[in-house]
Amino acid sequence: MTAETFVQRRGAIRVDLQLIADMVDAKSRVLDIGCGDGALLEYLVHFKQVDGRGMELSxxxxxxxxxxxxxxxxxxxxxxxxxxxxxxxxxxILSQTLQATRDPRGVLQQMLRVGRRAVVSFPNFGYWRVRLGLLLNGRMPTTQTLPYSWYDTPNIHLCTIRDFLDMSASAGVEIERMIALGKDGRRVGSAVDLPALINWRAEQAVFLLGTKA
Amino acid sequence: MTSALPAAAFPSSPSAIALRAGKRATLGVEQKLRLDCGVELGPFTLAYQTYGTLNPDKSNAVLICHALTLDQFVVETHPVTGKPGWWDSFVAPGKPLDPAKYFIICINVVGGCMGSVGPTEIDPATGKPYGLNFPVVTIADMVRAQAMLLDHLGIDSLFCVIGGSMGGMQVLQWASAYPDRVFAAIPVATAARHSAQNIAFHEVGRQAIMADPDWHNGDYYSHGTSPHRGLAVARMAAHITYLSETALHRKFGRNLQDREKLGFGFEADFQVESYLRHQGSTFVERFDANSYLYITRAMDYFDLAREHGGVLANAFRNCRSRFCLVSFTSDWLFPTPESREVVQALNAVAANVSFVEIETDKGHDAFLLDEPEMYKVLDGFLEAAASARGLKSRK
Known part of the structure; x- marks a missing residue:
C-alpha cells in the first residue's frame, strides 16, 4: 500500500498517533494495546515494516x-x-488507555516486562482548561481529550503529568522522551521543560519509557 | 412420520465406496504409518479432492481439514446425498478461498467412510471389512496420514491449514507437529482438548450405536445388517449440540408437526422432534456406524497440552505460523474460552496470532454457514498472509 492509498482509506492518523509512530524504529516488534480499529498498527505495519500485533477490548x-x-x-x-x-x-504501545485500566502501575510494569520500551499517551488532568473548568463551573470537566460525562466515562484512573512522573519514578521507569501537546495537537513542551509548567499547558502527553538500569 | 426408523442404511461394500471416493492415493507402501496405538498401517488408501492449480513454486497449497461427519467433497455435489458441497460458499470464485488463487486439498480422514482407510474397508489380513479390528486412531494419526499424502503430491509446505471443530483440532495438530510446513493456520470453533462434556455426548452416541442389536459387535457387514437406529439416535443427540437454544427456539418453538393438537402418544408431535428424526435418518444414508465410533474416539483422545508436559504453550514452541482463531458466541460445544486458551498459549510463545469471536445465535454449526463477519475477517487474514507469502493479490 502506498502512502496515498493509506491516507485515502484511513485519512491522516491522529496527531498523537503520528508522534507515537515516529518514536518506533522501523522493522521492530510492536504490541499495540487498545489498538481500536487499527489505525496506528496499520500505519506501523505499512510504513515502518514492523512485526505488529494488537490487543483490543471491543x-x-x-x-x-x-x-x-x-x-x-x-x-x-x-x-x-x-x-x-x-x-x-x-x-x-498504550495510547489514551492507561487511565482506563484498573491497575495503571501494574500495566506499565507488565508493558516494560514484555517490551524493551513502552510508549504511553494519556490526557493530562492538570491541563489549565480542566483545572479552570472545575474551579469555575464546579462540575467534572469535559474537553476534547476528555469528552465523557462523569457517569459514563471509561476513565477511572485519570492523572496529571506530574502524577505520572511521580509514579514512573517510584516504579523504576525511565522517561526517555516526552512530548507534550496543547490544544489541536500543538507541541507545548518536552522532558527538558519544567514539569509544573508543562502540566499547566499540555492537554495530553506522549512518553517513551524504558526500565532504569 | 410414525417411526424414527431410517429407511436405508449406509452401503458399505468396497465397490460402492470406490464409486463415491473421487481421487485416491495408496500410501504407506515403503514406510508404514505408525499409529499412536502402536499399530503400523500400510499400505493404506486416502481419498481426497483438489480444487485449483498448484503454482510453479508450490507456495499456494491450502489444506482443508473436515469435521467429524463431513468429508472431502467441499465444493461439488455430494456423490451420496446429491447435496451441494459442505463449504461451497467459502471455497468459490471471489470468496475467501478462491480456486483461481489457491490449490485447495481436502482429505477424508483415516477412520472415515468416504474412501479413506477405515472400519468399512477390507482388512488385507482377513479379506473382510476391518470392523472393530481397525486400530483406534487419533487426531495426530489423521494429520500424519495427511502429511504422507502431501509428500506423495510433492507439497512440502502449506500456505494455509484451515478447519472447524474436529478440523480445527487437526489444524492445531498440524501447526504443532509440522511447524515448518504451515505458513498460516486457521482453527475455527475448536479446542486444544476435548472437554468432559463433549466426551460425555460422544459416549451417549457410541452407546446408542452399540446398543443396537444390528451392530453385532461391529461386524454388521457380515450379518447384512446396519445399526442405523443406533446411529440415527447418536446423530440426533449430537445434532442438538451443534445448535443453540436460541436457534432451536427461533426455528421451531413449541410448534406442532402436521397437527392441530397434541397426539397423546409418542409420535413426533413437535416440529423439533420431526426435524431431529429427519437429521438422524438422512445421516445413516451417508455415514458408517463404526466410523462414527472411531472418529468420535479420536476427538475424545485429543489433548495437545498433555502431549507436551501439560503445558499447551510447549506445543507451539517452535511455531512460526501465523494464526487466526475464530469462535462463535452461541457455540456451547466449543465455547469461546476454549479458543482463548489456545490464544493465551500462543501469546506465551509470542506467536503471530489473531483471534475473533463472531456474534451469532447459530451455535457450533455457524462455522459451516455463510456468516458475513467471519468471511470478511478470514478474507482479510488470508489476503494479508498471501501478500506476506508473496502470492499475487486477486484484487
Whole structure:
C-alpha cells in the first residue's frame, strides 16, 4: 500500500498517533494495546515494516483489525499481558488507555516486562482548561481529550503529568522522551521543560519509557 | 412420520465406496504409518479432492481439514446425498478461498467412510471389512496420514491449514507437529482438548450405536445388517449440540408437526422432534456406524497440552505460523474460552496470532454457514498472509 492509498482509506492518523509512530524504529516488534480499529498498527505495519500485533477490548474493533489483515486479539491490558514472555517486543504501545485500566502501575510494569520500551499517551488532568473548568463551573470537566460525562466515562484512573512522573519514578521507569501537546495537537513542551509548567499547558502527553538500569 | 426408523442404511461394500471416493492415493507402501496405538498401517488408501492449480513454486497449497461427519467433497455435489458441497460458499470464485488463487486439498480422514482407510474397508489380513479390528486412531494419526499424502503430491509446505471443530483440532495438530510446513493456520470453533462434556455426548452416541442389536459387535457387514437406529439416535443427540437454544427456539418453538393438537402418544408431535428424526435418518444414508465410533474416539483422545508436559504453550514452541482463531458466541460445544486458551498459549510463545469471536445465535454449526463477519475477517487474514507469502493479490 502506498502512502496515498493509506491516507485515502484511513485519512491522516491522529496527531498523537503520528508522534507515537515516529518514536518506533522501523522493522521492530510492536504490541499495540487498545489498538481500536487499527489505525496506528496499520500505519506501523505499512510504513515502518514492523512485526505488529494488537490487543483490543471491543470485539468490533478486533474484527475490523483482523479483517484488515492485522494480527489482533480480543484482550484486556489489565489481565492479558501476563500471558506474554519477557522481552517479546521492542515496543509496547498504550495510547489514551492507561487511565482506563484498573491497575495503571501494574500495566506499565507488565508493558516494560514484555517490551524493551513502552510508549504511553494519556490526557493530562492538570491541563489549565480542566483545572479552570472545575474551579469555575464546579462540575467534572469535559474537553476534547476528555469528552465523557462523569457517569459514563471509561476513565477511572485519570492523572496529571506530574502524577505520572511521580509514579514512573517510584516504579523504576525511565522517561526517555516526552512530548507534550496543547490544544489541536500543538507541541507545548518536552522532558527538558519544567514539569509544573508543562502540566499547566499540555492537554495530553506522549512518553517513551524504558526500565532504569 | 410414525417411526424414527431410517429407511436405508449406509452401503458399505468396497465397490460402492470406490464409486463415491473421487481421487485416491495408496500410501504407506515403503514406510508404514505408525499409529499412536502402536499399530503400523500400510499400505493404506486416502481419498481426497483438489480444487485449483498448484503454482510453479508450490507456495499456494491450502489444506482443508473436515469435521467429524463431513468429508472431502467441499465444493461439488455430494456423490451420496446429491447435496451441494459442505463449504461451497467459502471455497468459490471471489470468496475467501478462491480456486483461481489457491490449490485447495481436502482429505477424508483415516477412520472415515468416504474412501479413506477405515472400519468399512477390507482388512488385507482377513479379506473382510476391518470392523472393530481397525486400530483406534487419533487426531495426530489423521494429520500424519495427511502429511504422507502431501509428500506423495510433492507439497512440502502449506500456505494455509484451515478447519472447524474436529478440523480445527487437526489444524492445531498440524501447526504443532509440522511447524515448518504451515505458513498460516486457521482453527475455527475448536479446542486444544476435548472437554468432559463433549466426551460425555460422544459416549451417549457410541452407546446408542452399540446398543443396537444390528451392530453385532461391529461386524454388521457380515450379518447384512446396519445399526442405523443406533446411529440415527447418536446423530440426533449430537445434532442438538451443534445448535443453540436460541436457534432451536427461533426455528421451531413449541410448534406442532402436521397437527392441530397434541397426539397423546409418542409420535413426533413437535416440529423439533420431526426435524431431529429427519437429521438422524438422512445421516445413516451417508455415514458408517463404526466410523462414527472411531472418529468420535479420536476427538475424545485429543489433548495437545498433555502431549507436551501439560503445558499447551510447549506445543507451539517452535511455531512460526501465523494464526487466526475464530469462535462463535452461541457455540456451547466449543465455547469461546476454549479458543482463548489456545490464544493465551500462543501469546506465551509470542506467536503471530489473531483471534475473533463472531456474534451469532447459530451455535457450533455457524462455522459451516455463510456468516458475513467471519468471511470478511478470514478474507482479510488470508489476503494479508498471501501478500506476506508473496502470492499475487486477486484484487
Amino acid at each position: 470485539q468490533q474493533g478486533v474484527n475490523a483489525c483482523v479483517g484488515n489483515g492485522l494480527a489482533v486479539i480480543q484482550g484486556d491490558a489489565d489481565t492479558d499481558l501476563r500471558a506474554y514472555p519477557d522481552g517479546a517486543f521492542d515496543y509496547v
